[in-house]
Amino acid sequence: MNNPLLETHELPPFGSIKPEHVMPAINTILAENRSAVAALLEQSSFSWDSLIRPLEELDDRLAQAFSPVSHMNSVVNTSETRDAYNEALPRLSEYHTEMGQNPKLFKAYEAIKNGAEYETLDQPQKKTILNALRDFKLSGIDLPEEDKKRFAAISSRLSSLSSQFSDNVLDATMAWKKHIDDVALLKGLPDSALDQARQLAEQNDESGYLFTLDFPSYFPIVTYADDAELRREFYEAFTTRASDQGPNKGEWDNSSVIEEIMLLRKEMAALLGFDNYAEVSLAPKMAKDTDQVLNFLRELAAKSKPAAEREFAEICQFALEQYAASEVNAWDVGYFAEKLKEHKFSISEEALKAYFPAPRVIEGMFEVVRRLYDIEISEVSDIETWHADVHTYNVLKNGELIARFYLDLYARQNKQGGAWMDDCRVRRLSSTGEVQLPVAYLTCNFSGPVGDKPALLTHNEVVTLFHEFGHGLHHMMTKVSCGSVSGINGVAWDAVELPSQFMENWCWEPEALQFISGHFESGECLPADLLDKMMAAKTFMAGMMYARQLEFSLFDFRLHVEYTPDHIGQVQEILNEVRQEVAVIAAPETNRFQNGFSHIFGGGYAAGYYSYKWAEVLSADAFARFKEDGIFNRQTGEKFLATVLEQGGSVDAMDLFVQFRGREPEIEALLKQDGIL
Ligand code: ZN
DSSP: OOOGGGSOOSSOOGGGOOHHHHHHHHHHHHHHHHHHHHHHHTSSSOOIIIIIHHHHHHHHHHHHHHHHHHHHHHHSOOHHHHHHHHHHHHHHHHHHHHHHTOHHHHHHHHHHHHSGGGGGSOHHHHHHHHHHHHHHHHTTTTSOHHHHHHHHHHHHHHHHHHHHHHHHHHHHHHHOEEEEOOGGGGTTOOHHHHHHHHHHHHHTTOSSEEEESSHHHHHHHHHHOSOHHHHHHHHHHHHTTTSSSSTTTTTTOOHHHHHHHHHHHHHHHHHTTOSSHHHHHHTTSSSOOHHHHHHHHHHHHHHHHHHHHHHHHHHHHHHHHHHOOSOOOTTTHHHHHHHHHHHHOOOOHHHHHTTOBHHHHHHHHHHHHHHHHOEEEEEESOSOOSSTTOEEEEEEETTEEEEEEEEEEEOOTTOOSSOEEEEEEOOEEOTTSOEEOOEEEEEEEEOOOOTTSOOBOOHHHHHHHHHHHHHHHHHHSOOOOSGGGSTTTTOOTTTTTHHHHHHHGGGGOHHHHHHHOOOTTTOOOOOHHHHHHHHHHHTTTHHHHHHHHHHHHHHHHHHHHHOOTTOTTHHHHHHHHHHHHHOSSOOOTTOOGGGGOHHHHTSSOTTTTTHHHHHHHHHHHHHHHHHHHOTTOHHHHHHHIIIIITTTTSSOHHHHHHHHHSSOOOSHHHHHHTTOO
16 A cells, blocks of 8 residues: 555645554554664664664654644544544554663663764754753663662552542532523623523523533633622632532542642652752753742742732722622632723724734734844745645745745634644754755634635734744744754743744734734724723733732742642642732632642643743743844844744753843843733
8 A cells, every 4th residue: 555654755745645544654664663773772882873863864754754644633633533643642652652761772872972972063963962861861761770660650650640630620620510590690691601501501401501610611600790699609619629628529639639649749859869849840941940930930929919919909999889899709800800801991802803804914924024034935835735725835034945834724623723833844954964844834723714805813813823923933943953952842841932922022013013904994004092902901900810820830839849748738838828928819718729720730730830921021021122122123133033043942942042132031021011010
């Protein structure tokens, strides 16, 4: 059988890739890779060219086969593609674990690091080796036999505990429902929320309205329901999920799961030679040490708290004056904040959308990067894609092709929701000396054109598009030739969002909106008074949002720094202290937010939640340099290109930032941008 996934193509032949090609291709490549790696490791000595370059070739071949499969699974999903994809996943993860745990491979990298050749290698090559060694060590490969066994046992127990944590949250979320027949009780809810609840009731063969603790069902209640008791009831059920409190107290209780996770993380850190798990988390990140993160979070907290207090006071005063509400509880805040927002700025999304027809926005976005980086983007029509909606583009610098991308803008059936950038090809130098150009997929889910009108985007969607394009530029503008640190590869996790959030800034600048926006009928660009209103709405209640994000971040980070095995009740104690320090709204005694904090106990954010604010600071501070020099200043653009975008993961993210900014990041620019200073 001819299998396109086993052939070499400059770009994936989407039209001929079929689900039945997936497993034969993956099995063949994995088997060939395994024997190729074994053969490479038979050598008596190792060098970049004899080991790492061939390994990168093997990785790239696998990526070239699987990347279009994984992409098609997301954007043109059928039950056949899904089955093939799901069958391939465990094979791939098995293979990657095997490589990451291969002691011979580790020793071979170590031999290169300690050999005479190392000093002659260039920066991306050195970084590739250092990253590999770091990851090997973090996976416990370098431990004495006994410790290695214990490490493996802990890893496996931790992964069951984190699924148990998520399962408990899910079960607790699904267990609680509220059925309401009397629509009068639901006064204040928007029609969309009522429709949804009626539909849910119908699906359960019930009359009236059915609500659950799923966010899309829960959120409208606490934001819009006029009935305070109803809001309180939902809030209590939501914030006590999987805990010893609330309507289902003691069921699916995550308290002991949290304790065991923390205990094992602490032990794992000790085995690896760290003081605490936060240090393990930081090892591959941009932030240098735990003090740097703690100081960062505390400084943000101290500087934003007065704004949060002012905003809360404004909400309380508004609630008293307009609604005679003498107290504003945790379950009232969202409700009154929404009312205050409507009162202060009423912006019609529909009216705004008329200014953002998709073709104008896309051309405008290309114009922004033409001015910033002197690159030309031109549409090409002869590239095979997976759907008629998809557009393809060449990226040129000084007339030379440097990258390509696919743009798939609109929502459709069988396409996964959300927006993302993914890599299709990574920039690298092959063993035959040819440069493989980087290729990116940009995917969004906007509403498509209706009739002969162009698709009209909300401003939020425009921001999303710029965000994903920012990730895309990071991937495509790279000049690095080692696949594992080129483009978005090998970039520290807490620095990945810098180029994306950075791009969003141009969506708020009058000078850029001149050509990003243009009324689809009159061509007129976004009027200044509308932009002013949008800016005010953007920073509305920013201080309170900070308080919330900082509460989560500080709790997560302090817990992973301070956790002590024999200290009973420490988790709640730390949370209470953090709230004392940063929160402006008193949380009820029964609030067990931590028992549903899946980011850090069920997902990959342990001692990493700070990254959200960290990346915002980086992008705001980088953009502030453009505000100083002019938002289209060519020299500044060129500098950002040379120090951040072109370097990918080949240099430490903090060093790159310092090269661009002339100093380490500072928080003031973000606080100013969010209207807090
Ligand atoms: Zn992003």
